[in-house]
Amino acid sequence: MKKTLNIKNREEFTYYLFLYLKKNEKENFRTEFMELHPTDQIDIFKQMSKEKRKRVYDYLEPIEFAEIFQGLSLTEQKTVFAELEDEFALNMLNELAADDITDFFGQIPDSVASYLLSRMDKKEANNIKLLLSYKEDTAGSIMTTEFITLSAKDNVTAVMEKLREEGMDAETIYYLYVTNEEDKLIGIVSLRELIISPSDELVENIMKEQVISVSAFADQEEVSTIIKDYDLLAVPVVTSEEKIIGIVTVDDIIDVMEEETTEEIGQFAAVKGALDLNVNAFTATKKRLPWLILLLFIGMLTAGLIGGFEGTLAEVAILAIFIPLIADMAGNTGTQSLAIVVRGLALEKLDRKSIIKLLKRETLTGFMMGIVCGIIVTFITLILPNTSLTLGFIVGISLFITILVSTLTGTVIPLIIDRFKIDPAVASGPFITTINDIVGLFVYFSIATSLINYL
Incomplete structure (x- = not known):
């Protein structure tokens, strides 16, 4: 019966296994290690140095090591595979499920994959070739041919x-x-x-x-x-x-779901392709910088907008205090609605009837959130020195309109983009935030300018 380690005894157990490796006590290592659950075997193996791993290859049979190998990430598999002797590696591959081998072969050079296929069991090799022939991200590429x-x-x-x-x-x-x-x-x-x-x-x-x-x-x-x-x-x-x-x-x-979730998170934050912790700083910069440059130019609209109301700011300088508040609330509110819509679209739960219901709900939600936040910020404004009831009204009504509009923006934009068969996550995060910043500040300064004579 396989043993499962808890957090308390894991460190102690690992210590003794490493000690057996150091002292070259093969039987003691095998006795203890092979009693562990495969998940614990994999976790302990990942902590080993190259020297310890090579000793494990000597202590385990290919069929035993295959279970550990299939539990490693593709990056870890490539590192480990390079350390294996050819005969051991081939015997281990023959013990893996066809879909696991296909995933691994998809990450190594074609010449290496072809060489390994030529030396593998003929029936197994033919199955692998079949799976490799299918386009990535299709059922054929992730299926296994081992069924009854x-x-x-x-x-x-x-x-x-x-x-x-x-x-x-x-x-x-x-x-x-x-x-x-x-x-x-x-x-x-x-x-x-x-x-x-x-x-x-x-x-x-x-x-x-x-x-x-x-x-x-x-x-x-x-x-x-x-x-x-x-x-x-x-x-x-x-x-x-x-x-x-x-x-x-x-x-x-x-x-697959983990990969899709990672991809959507990357798109949501405009860092698609940079979430892999194994990529270097240069690659991460290359993935993220274009988005930031694009958003930089869009953000210039915000600077231009504030510049357009320079006269209002010069006359009532205290208005500048509330710029971060309006901008942040606009971005945060839009992102909340966006997350709800993107998830609904991803789960295919938004049909025509559901979309109408969602729009009604988000409109009412934005209305109620706007009222509550508007009232709160109005009272906070009145507490501050050198403020007036008019200033409190301007900030409060601006925040109310901003939250209402931002809620609708975060709801409608991904729905429109989805209609054009474009992934709505692409138009998320930073884009919605920037758009709502511009809308929020425009509303704020427009109201302030129209009521400047009462300040």
Whole structure:
């Protein structure tokens, strides 16, 4: 039985494992290390120096190390793979799932990948070549070809025997796929249904004929949505003739969702491509600087706007105190609404009816937030020295209008951009903030200028 470490004993356990490595006590290391849960094995392995890692390669079998290797990031895999002996590396690759090998091969030079494929098990190599042939971000590129198929005429006893023989080589055995003589997918059986069925029951009597499947060319986000909506552990990938060629499992979809979330966060903050901690400062600068330069020119509009009201500021200098307040509240309010809309669009929850409901809700929300914040800032203004009721009114009503308009801007702009089939996250964050800064300050100075005679 595998042992799971808690935070308290992890450091102590790691210390003794490192000590065994240092003293070259292979059996003690293997005894303790192989009892650990794979997640703990991976965490401890990541803490090892190059010297310790090389000793681990000597102590473990390729099949044992494969489980550690597949749990590493692609960057870590490339570092580790370069340290392995050729024979050990090839044997380990043959133990990995096809989709894991495909992900790794996609990150190394084509010449190296071709060399490794030429030396791998022929059947495994052909599966990898098939997966590599599909366009990135499609179901075909993230599927695995290790699944179990059944005949409708098999009985439960025969299926259970097949699982004992082939189960270890399959990615998952929770779903088994029923095919006909032409290899077309005609049904699906879950392991649960097999266990609770009589041993002489035929597969055709317990299988479900309504199978949810995807094309190999379907976008990975579409596959993610299907697995999430139908609460599946895996979804079969089929050809145009309905022949099953692979499956996409939920663990692969979790990786996809993590990638998509990272990408959207990068777009939201205008730092797309710079969130990877492994990129150097020059690359991060190259990714982020163009956005900042663009926003710099847009921000010049703010400076020009303030310059246009120079006379108002010169006459009532105290107005300058509230510029950061108006600008910050405009940006913050717009970003809140933007986050709600972008998430709704990403989850495909915004149809025509929902959009109308959202617009009504955000308008009312902006109205109420504007009133509350406007009243609060009005009273705060009256407490300050050298202020008047008119100044409090100007700041309060300006903040009210700014919050209301910014809420609507943050809601409407991503909806409009989405209609043009552009990712709404691209128009988010800094853009909405800059636009709302300009709108907020224009409202503020316009009201102040019109009421300057009462100040």
